[in-house]
Amino acid sequence: MDETLNKPGRVPTAAEEDRFWTLIESAWQRLGPEPLALRRALIGRGPGDEDFELYALDGWLAPFLRTLTELSAELSSADLADLDRVLERKLHDIDRADIHEVTDGSDDGFLYARGFIVALGRDFYEAVQRDPALAVLDADCEEMCYFFAHLHEDRFGARPGRDSTITRETGGNLAGWTP
Numbered sequence: 377m378d379e380t381l382n383k384p385g386r387v388p389t390a391a392e393e394d395r396f397w398t399l400i401e402s403a404w405q406r407l408g409p410e411p412l413a414l415r416r417a418l419i420g421r422g423p424g425d426e427d428f429e430l431y432a433l434d435g436w437l438a439p440f441l442r443t444l445t446e447l448s449a450e451l452s453s454a455d456l457a458d459l460d461r462v463l464e465r466k467l468h469d470i471d472r473a474d475i476h477e478v479t480d481g482s483d484d485g486f487l488y489a490r491g492f493i494v495a496l497g498r499d500f501y502e503a504v505q506r507d508p509a510l511a512v513l514d515a516d517c518e519e520m521c522y523f524f525a526h527l528h529e530d531r532f533g534a535r536p537g538r539d540s541t542i543t544r545e546t547g548g549n550l551a552g553w554t555p
Contacts, residue, residue: 399448404440418500441519456536472508478509522544
């Protein structure tokens with residue numbers, strides 16, 4: 377067993393992050409061209425773009441999560457723990473006041489908004505990181521926030537052990553809230 381798995385504060389590797397985003401993208405691709413086009417349009421919209429229905433993807437989130445569950449069915453405990461660590465890091469990194477200003481919401485509401493941002497994939501995630509104005513007011517995907525931890529619990533009887541010093545909870549990224 378890799379001893380680094382048990383060290384506090386282990387940061388996901390580039391390979392783990394790539395695997396995470398590849399899995400997310402694979403789930404979306406299995407749903408066909410419509411959600412792909414909607415995700416691209418969401419990234420490409422401009423400020424005040426009234427031609428884009430901001431909540432057009434809401435109906436695709438449940439099928440996406442079901443497909444992601446199917447794609448994750450054979451993953452080991454260590455694999456799910458690695459994916460949860462990446463998810464935690466991604467949620468933590470966008471726990472920022474400038475993004476919250478666009479999405480609004482309570483502490484939980486902002487966590488769920490960040491879940492939506494991650495669920496839409498790497499391109500949207502990175503676009504929002506660069507330009508928080510691309511985030512969506514009141515959009516949420518609560519299920520994404522602990523997706524891999526819940527899969528781990530369902531399959532192995534417990535959530536994966538925590539081996540990081542960060543949190544996905546709102547306000548946990550102190551640098552994101554410092555003026």
